[in-house]
Amino acid sequence: MVIVMQPGVSEERIQAVIERLTEKGFDVHRSTGVERTVLGAIGSKNGVDIRDFELLNGVQEVIRITEPYKLAGRTFQKEDSQIKVGNVIIGGPEVVIMAGPCSVESRAQIRTIAKLVKEAGAKVLRGGAFKPRTSPYSFQGLGEEGLKYLREAADACGLLTVSEIMDRVDIPIAIRYIDIIQIGARNMQNFTLLRELGNLDKPILVKRGMAATIDELLMAAEYVMAGGNRKVIFCERGIRTFENSTRNTLDISAIPVVKKKSHLPILADPSHGTGLRDHVAPMARAAVAAGADGLLIEVHHEPDKALSDGAQSLYPEQFAELVCELRIVSQAIGRKI
Amino acid sequence: MVIVMQPGVSEERIQAVIERLTEKGFDVHRSTGVERTVLGAIGSKNGVDIRDFELLNGVQEVIRITEPYKLAGRTFQKEDSQIKVGNVIIGGPEVVIMAGPCSVESRAQIRTIAKLVKEAGAKVLRGGAFKPRTSPYSFQGLGEEGLKYLREAADACGLLTVSEIMDRVDIPIAIRYIDIIQIGARNMQNFTLLRELGNLDKPILVKRGMAATIDELLMAAEYVMAGGNRKVIFCERGIRTFENSTRNTLDISAIPVVKKKSHLPILADPSHGTGLRDHVAPMARAAVAAGADGLLIEVHHEPDKALSDGAQSLYPEQFAELVCELRIVSQAIGRKI
Amino acid sequence: MVIVMQPGVSEERIQAVIERLTEKGFDVHRSTGVERTVLGAIGSKNGVDIRDFELLNGVQEVIRITEPYKLAGRTFQKEDSQIKVGNVIIGGPEVVIMAGPCSVESRAQIRTIAKLVKEAGAKVLRGGAFKPRTSPYSFQGLGEEGLKYLREAADACGLLTVSEIMDRVDIPIAIRYIDIIQIGARNMQNFTLLRELGNLDKPILVKRGMAATIDELLMAAEYVMAGGNRKVIFCERGIRTFENSTRNTLDISAIPVVKKKSHLPILADPSHGTGLRDHVAPMARAAVAAGADGLLIEVHHEPDKALSDGAQSLYPEQFAELVCELRIVSQAIGRKI
């Protein structure tokens, strides 16, 4: 923490701040300039609220100098984390494609789609069973039954599974069927849920909240990792901005930024990120070009009959064509699909 | 729903859209202009995703014409909802002040503060027992013990209680101690929790999410109300914008907008909305001037020793002075404190 | 500037950074902690881009510790600036009301409105002659003729005038008719225009850009003040956020924040800030309650015939009633109208 004193402040006030810092266990380094004095406070302990110092007499500004996260940061681990699930490695040279419908609707539906996405090149099957819907009057998912269908379909095709849970009471059910547990954007700061996931030995895919900064996304991983589970995968899925031509603004620049700050892998979800089928392929290509370790893409064999988010689901042929384009894009940066 | 066709589109495509609408149970009204055709679809059922129509051939734009919420809207109930808790009415002529520390820290602390805020004019005592903290390494609240202290302190002074819960497993405990159950900004779209609160006969104070539109805030109320609990109170507590001089941007204009769209009362929380003590009083006055039905204000007798959010807590004298100013402001619009 | 080095970085890299700082004329103060080294660089000269240091090997973060503005800041001048125009003081105990139509439409129109707003309590007459319109096909204002009508109407009632100019070529005309020259939100960073206004001896009212931070608003004043003209008045008029129930989000908290950072006065424009007549009065009261030094309000005797922005113009009776409410609100904070 660095504390910038107001210009011309009295020595007495400076001493009061130094005392307060020492009390809180900081090592204080003082720089006295012609115009103003700056105090460096090193050895910050958790639980210090920098705003407490902002309000002391004579203080002009207080600046945090260490990131709030530890385990999730590059400082803690220099080399990239590679997360192994079954025979798939996330965060390695391969760009991993996860695809499937928004919701599992029936045994037949998920079987059909599983086969199609496997053939096109996907490694993981997605499909929601517990759906967070903005309206209480919309389809809310098939629950455990949906997860069973998802598992069967994945097993039949040699795919892994990824699916979202919304409540910690769903964890015991989820671990029976899901290989990668997804935490949705609306639950990125559901701290009781995150803490509980820290006790599992399963990869957790954490989606970025619509208004979450990249530092907050890293803190969500920290909650999981502090409990002992180091297998966290991020997913950029669009932030909320003033622009409303797209459902959200898929923040592609989050990909290189996360890669610089953290050793954990990051995926992108161009389906939720744009909300409209037409824009999925360009944004999927952009994410891979920017360095994403994988993609989460909605595919449906009959999008216009889908019970949720049909408008953003690709037709199977579109998906297959997109994977071909992505193969070329990934070569440009020395990766493969 | 209104569907705007592209200019010069063929009759065949128009018919295909009309058919699809009829299939989905809409009454279709067609307007054929010189340049373009517009289709009005009335009798919309829940579960229709307007984007499904956006993707049909020949469609240029689809516009939703009814609000997604029902019970929470002014269309459903014209007159203001007044919510009675003990001898206090929220949404009536009185502007209700709820005050207290960010967290309940000890029996003595909450007793001291309860007495001070009661004397200054507060009617409800606030104090957190389950704390949503962005860092897993920060103080997380006293849990049930904290709620007990809160209740005792409130009873000793003749105050009501408001406190946040973060998980549905905490409901049985909460209803024993809390008069108004608060749902925090990060849980505004925790739909499993909201649905559960619909079964209670307790007022629910729903804080606006940092990236939630006003329509989404109303939908959160809808989740609670659809379950049978009509006692919902909104709270504006700041949205996330590009401006970072303040912790959040307290959206004062949400107050008149919510009042126009909904019959439910709305409060403001200038403490979380600004994050810094110096800005609490101006924003509290602004909220009342704009028509807020009440305020949620953090007060601490020793802010610099507070275990959380001390920097945004008022000193008791500041709070007392603020209430005096608020009395005058409320007179300007025919209300009182 | 404070430079935080990466943990465990070599002494050689630290020395390279110190050398670079010394080269650029900084006084360097070093704090060596157990985990990391922090360098304080004092005596910053203009023209240093802090990002240049961010990219040096071994540097983790660079933090600016001085505000980029000087003349506009509280550090430069502790007491509030009071700007005298005719017999009106902006930034003193009186809250100054500026009112009138969006555009001057005719000699008769501006005369009628001038009389009405004067009677209700306004001190300055507003009215646009050069209109920045988002569509090239909309009414663009009467130009110099409009300014003439504005001046005549103001003189007839004993009012001052405020009006916007959009280009430096309009300055010679403007100074003949306008007492307070307004710079619109879209021109807040039109640096060639701002620089030119620095040569005048007229108050300049600078509206905050839709995406401008408060620090950037202060920098716009700095451009004017650096040229010698110290009479700058700010105006908060709404920022762009994700919320679209209102045209913009009037950032009321900017008022106390600007007051803390700068000695210059700040007004609010609730008409443009909300875009809809119904919300003007609540937001006008909120702005005064938060400490605004004045208001800019659109009033029209026949809003439904207005050539621009009729929807956000108050009827004269509404305006008169609002001023009465504002008188009470201003008393709450020891001011008057």
Next chain:
Amino acid sequence: MVIVMQPGVSEERIQAVIERLTEKGFDVHRSTGVERTVLGAIGSKNGVDIRDFELLNGVQEVIRITEPYKLAGRTFQKEDSQIKVGNVIIGGPEVVIMAGPCSVESRAQIRTIAKLVKEAGAKVLRGGAFKPRTSPYSFQGLGEEGLKYLREAADACGLLTVSEIMDRVDIPIAIRYIDIIQIGARNMQNFTLLRELGNLDKPILVKRGMAATIDELLMAAEYVMAGGNRKVIFCERGIRTFENSTRNTLDISAIPVVKKKSHLPILADPSHGTGLRDHVAPMARAAVAAGADGLLIEVHHEPDKALSDGAQSLYPEQFAELVCELRIVSQAIGRKI
């Protein structure tokens, strides 16, 4: 325009709205449903402010159904506009690279850089002579002298030139040296400047404002095109959001959205979009992958000595390597560099 009446509103009020619409020259189509009446108003003329109808008694909502722009829209012209400058076509199969320093600093500097970027594959030389700087105390550019150096350097290497102007008085000078006139983000709504550019026969590169919606960007083109100049090129350069890890959030999704709404070409500027050298390459690849017609990239042979924006300038070797990667990416979508 579609006008949704409140449920249960009287016939009289509906008639009043119909009358008003007819008065304004609209063709009105009425849909009477069980619950509510909807009025379609076709034949909208420019200059109608939809908010005027929002305020009529009994009206619940008013929805615009036609885009405000004409000449810039796909409705006006179905096939892509290809803009020819010298022997380069912008908007054709080739992805056009424009590169060079942020500012022209000297004859030698621009010559050196011109040669390097030409060799690597650039077709257009960029370099600022009139610089919009947020601080009045920063380097403001060499003016006409800078343009002369830019022209000479470009001619020596067989490159075209692109450079920004900030004021209409600079047009006569600019047209002597610049092949593509750039309008910066801060001037995207400088309507007097845009209108003036409508009279030229030169391509105009319009950068998106930091808070401009895509529709507003198209309206800026409309201003130029309405004057007769159809050669407009867009450039996405980052929007302002709550995220502050990057200088701006480069909105890659704007590329497919603009391509859908407009026939005009769109470039991306990853240098200003990210503000930091490390993130330029990933975002440049992402932009091309998403379908950008070209890129604007800052390159400097000695970035740490650059007078402006050195931190976001690529080293010549980095630029050359990036162009190689971009060649592969562009193949993925059937284009070339």
